[in-house]
Amino acid sequence: MSPAIRVIFGTVFLGLAGFLVIMAAQAYEVASERTVTYKYLSDALIDPLATRSNVAWIPAERTLAREFTPGDQNKLGIAISEAWQAHATAMHTGETFLLSDHFSGIALARAQQSAAQAKTDNTQMVVLEQTSSPFFYHMDGSIFQSEGDNLTARFAIGDNDLTAFDISRDHVVTTLMNETTGWRVFSHERKGRKVLPARKVMASNARLAGINYYPADFPWRDFWPKFDHRIVEKDFGMIKWLGANSVRFFLPVDDFTPGSDTTQRINELNTFLDLAKRAGLKVVPTLFDLKPDYSPGKWVRDVDYLDSVLPILAQSGVVAFIDIKNEPDLDTANHGKALVHAWLKTMLAVARDKAPDLAYTIGWSSADAAQSLVDEVDLVTYHDYAPLEQAAQRLADLAGSTSKPVMVTEIGTSSWSVAAGLPSSESKQAGALSARLDALSRADGLFIWTLHDFAAPDRTVVGSSPLVLGLQSAFGLYDRIGSAKPSAQIVRQNFADFLTQVD
Amino acid sequence: MRTFLAALALALLPSSGLADDFVADAFGLYPAGNPAGERALWSGQTELVGGNGNGSQSIAPQEPETILFFLGPKSLVAGKDTGHAVAIAIDRNGNLAEDNTAMRFVLNAEPSTTLTQHGIAGHQFLASTRTGLFFAGAATPGRQSGRAEFTVVTDLTSVMPSLKQPDETPLLPERFHDLVTANLTDDFGNTVEDGIGLQILITHQDTGTTVLPAIVRDGHASARLLTRDIEGPGTAIAYLGASASASVPLDIAKLQPAAPVNLVAELLPEIGSTRVTFGPFLTDAGFMLSDGAQVSISLSTAQSSQFSAFGWVRDGLLDATFPVDETGYPFTVTIRSSLGESRHTIVAPNSITEPDFEVIE
Numbered sequence: 012m013s014p015a016i017r018v019i020f021g022t023v024f025l026g027l028a029g030f031l032v033i034m035a036a037q038a039y040e041v042a043s044e045r046t047v048t049y050k051y052l053s054d055a056l057i058d059p060l061a062t063r064s065n066v067a068w069i070p071a072e073r074t075l076a077r078e079f080t081p082g083d084q085n086k087l088g089i090a091i092s093e094a095w096q097a098h099a100t101a102m103h104t105g106e107t108f109l110l111s112d113h114f115s116g117i118a119l120a121r122a123q124q125s126a127a128q129a130k131t132d133n134t135q136m137v138v139l140e141q142t143s144s145p146f147f148y149h150m151d152g153s154i155f156q157s158e159g160d161n162l163t164a165r166f167a168i169g170d171n172d173l174t175a176f177d178i179s180r181d182h183v184v185t186t187l188m189n190e191t192t193g194w195r196v197f198s199h200e201r202k203g204r205k206v207l208p209a210r211k212v213m214a215s216n217a218r219l220a221g222i223n224y225y226p227a228d229f230p231w232r233d234f235w236p237k238f239d240h241r242i243v244e245k246d247f248g249m250i251k252w253l254g255a256n257s258v259r260f261f262l263p264v265d266d267f268t269p270g271s272d273t274t275q276r277i278n279e280l281n282t283f284l285d286l287a288k289r290a291g292l293k294v295v296p297t298l299f300d301l302k303p304d305y306s307p308g309k310w311v312r313d314v315d316y317l318d319s320v321l322p323i324l325a326q327s328g329v330v331a332f333i334d335i336k337n338e339p340d341l342d343t344a345n346h347g348k349a350l351v352h353a354w355l356k357t358m359l360a361v362a363r364d365k366a367p368d369l370a371y372t373i374g375w376s377s378a379d380a381a382q383s384l385v386d387e388v389d390l391v392t393y394h395d396y397a398p399l400e401q402a403a404q405r406l407a408d409l410a411g412s413t414s415k416p417v418m419v420t421e422i423g424t425s426s427w428s429v430a431a432g433l434p435s436s437e438s439k440q441a442g443a444l445s446a447r448l449d450a451l452s453r454a455d456g457l458f459i460w461t462l463h464d465f466a467a468p469d470r471t472v473v474g475s476s477p478l479v480l481g482l483q484s485a486f487g488l489y490d491r492i493g494s495a496k497p498s499a500q501i502v503r504q505n506f507a508d509f510l511t512q513v514d
Numbered sequence: 515m516r517t518f519l520a521a522l523a524l525a526l527l528p529s530s531g532l533a534d535d536f537v538a539d540a541f542g543l544y545p546a547g548n549p550a551g552e553r554a555l556w557s558g559q560t561e562l563v564g565g566n567g568n569g570s571q572s573i574a575p576q577e578p579e580t581i582l583f584f585l586g587p588k589s590l591v592a593g594k595d596t597g598h599a600v601a602i603a604i605d606r607n608g609n610l611a612e613d614n615t616a617m618r619f620v621l622n623a624e625p626s627t628t629l630t631q632h633g634i635a636g637h638q639f640l641a642s643t644r645t646g647l648f649f650a651g652a653a654t655p656g657r658q659s660g661r662a663e664f665t666v667v668t669d670l671t672s673v674m675p676s677l678k679q680p681d682e683t684p685l686l687p688e689r690f691h692d693l694v695t696a697n698l699t700d701d702f703g704n705t706v707e708d709g710i711g712l713q714i715l716i717t718h719q720d721t722g723t724t725v726l727p728a729i730v731r732d733g734h735a736s737a738r739l740l741t742r743d744i745e746g747p748g749t750a751i752a753y754l755g756a757s758a759s760a761s762v763p764l765d766i767a768k769l770q771p772a773a774p775v776n777l778v779a780e781l782l783p784e785i786g787s788t789r790v791t792f793g794p795f796l797t798d799a800g801f802m803l804s805d806g807a808q809v810s811i812s813l814s815t816a817q818s819s820q821f822s823a824f825g826w827v828r829d830g831l832l833d834a835t836f837p838v839d840e841t842g843y844p845f846t847v848t849i850r851s852s853l854g855e856s857r858h859t860i861v862a863p864n865s866i867t868e869p870d871f872e873v874i875e
Contacts, residue, residue, distance in 0.1 A: 076598055076638060102542060117608040121556065125541035128553075136542035147634050150598035151586030156632055165543045165563060167536050175536045175543065175564035183540065184610070184632045186602070198610060198633070201540035201558040204570070 025430060033478055063270060064088025065311050066141045069159075076150040083148075087155060090187060090194035092311065095138035095161075098122050100308030105130035115188060115195040122196075133168040134175075135353070137307045139314045139361060146184070155194070156186045160205070162364075164310070164357040168349040176353060178360045180205040210363050214332055214370040214390040214416050219456035220506040221257035221295065222250050223421060227462075227491065231469035232301065235266045238279040240286060246462060247290040249489065253499060254506035257293040257331055259420055259458050261300040268316045277323060284327040293331040295420065295458070296324055297374060298362075300337055301472065305346045305354045313354075317362055325366040332370035332390060334420065335359055339373060340380035352384060359387050374420055378405035385413050394421035394460075395451065399443065402450040410453070418456030422447050426464075426496060427485035435485070441497035448505045457509060459502055463487040535564040557609035575609035583652050583659035585621070590641035592666050592702055597621075600636045601652035601659060610634075611654075621650035621664075641666045645704040672701040675712060675735070675752040675759040684765035687741045688799035693726065694736045695752050695759070705733040706754075712737075713753045716764055719746040728752070741766045743852070771853040772796040781863035786839040788863060793831035795853060802830030809851045815842035827851075 066088035094113035101107045107123045114122045143159030160180045167175040182203035187194045229237040266276045287294050370389040375381040381393035410417045426440035464487035473483045488499040535546035539560045561570035582602040603611035610633025617635035618627045628635045645666045652659045676696040698706040712735045716724040726737035745768040752759040778791045795803035807827040823834045844861045
């Protein structure tokens, strides 16, 4: 057989093999799909773990007829919190039957009417957190009234876009009755409103050259449960060798939302930040990672999450800026663009209210998506895995549309090879990365995905397709045994130039 | 022309993605252009949200139309407990009444007026010294609440029970006797309510105790005592909660036999024994000793042989068999029971006791 025929035969064979691999992967992915069946509708609609009070009680300003005990604070706080979560869920789903468990009398009629109307008009209200003071308490414990402030988001959706959005502190008076099956909201009136102060922090002009970070053996969901400060410290040394001055990392909702045991996670986060400080690295925490849905009834848990992580980040002194969500534009297909945008605006407003001295951005998956909500962020960030040819133009177009800093917080190429340098190789990776770094050299920040190759990419995150798993396993600048690939030297050289570059 | 077109463009093009006006109220958003119906009458602050609007409005409640009245606790101790009467004033649209709406409370025949705050007016009051069922309510000019009931009950802690001496002394055995207290009243002269429970504790000479539950009816408590197996002197005390009466002497007479116990001796020559039937054990109360009443028997034969037996009465009788043949006659039998002790002599078999017997005690 002639060499030419051998080459043709080999190419056809490899192509056929690749096609079969792809088909098998897709079949495996379909077979791996799971559905969840709920026995009770209320389990499907409301997170059963969400029965916590989000009411912060302040002492009564007048004498009450009955002592307001810590037990009362908890019971009434839960009753009020659950009522507004049920209301938000009823508005979102149109299912108003749950409201009678939490409202009665005047408030029940109003909650049912407003929820039904909201479903028709495509509007939504979410009470995010509450500060309340007891105003009246019947001597026999049957009637309770509080006065306080509710942090409330309201928005309307039309043509898959937000047509109205408002977030404010409502001054409210809420009356509850202690009925046979527990406390219910009997009356709720809004007496006043305060707009949140508009606080925007201009992001620093300092250039950032950074690495997106997971340890080699514990990426994605395994990172925090298997946190090892020695590994992090060693990896930070490698990041410093690469010439980076920052690291982007991820805080999954499941690990940092109170209700699970977050004490250890918080301690580990403190350790991580301390290690970054010692290594002279700035950090870009990416919040709400792996958040499963945007149901308004669960936004109150997202506020709990912010209460859990923001104080630590704010006082660490090493945060360059906060990335409020990784690639939320990819969630719009399943959840709707308007709902995702409403959630982003709400969480940014709440985060700024809690930690006003930090800068915030949204980690969009593309330059196109980053055209959205520019007014809401302090700097514009996006990820660039799109074809290289237009990379510089994409950056230029975006930077030209805003006066805010523009950073590309994920770029990368896989070096995964099946055979004969297909689909990629370490040298191809180095070449592709070098070209993209050059194309994006005018950005205000550049972050590489990622430091290490992964032996076991998280299937729950990237999927079970062998092709995708293969690709995701080899984006690192260091291979599985910790040796620097050619791309590591490229990045080191490029970062040195990037950080000393004068425009 | 260019200026006109620019102005027209500004007017037509939305300045942002948020274009529609909505009204924000306590329960969410609704389109400003749509008729809101009754929702526009919900009191409180509203404002326009959206493209063009930023006006706010405060909607005031109307005059109260409904007064909801709550009173608790429902049962108050006379002269001691504090009750809490509460009225919630609501207008025809379900809004809480304006602050400082005058609310007149009627209870204890002493009207009083307070002002509402956030729709609620409250009045705390001391319970009357007189017990009974009372009615209360609240009213604003032109509107009144429904009627609520509450009771004022006696102050049991101030009641001192007193047990009456039984008319009969001593109390006859095997009979029902009623132990009764004097009238029970509190410091304010209120009679204790029917159904209140007391305890009467009787301590006997053998340090045993009898506990009788007593129930109050028509102002006094009574308990029924059956004088069985508790003979002798004792003392009785009535307890109402932590309060105790003075002790009252309580003598219970001993049970007496109505007649000497009969004995029938039957010789059983086949086994060289004699079966003796004792009884009936008849009491002066008119009935026999109950089944299971213990009897002990001692027998002494003509040859000075001694035998003893224990038994239980059944249907008023007791049978016992002794190894006594015809040579053991005559023999003497001593019987001990709750009716006392008696001694009998059996002269010959198959004979009924001769009247020649001796009751020892």
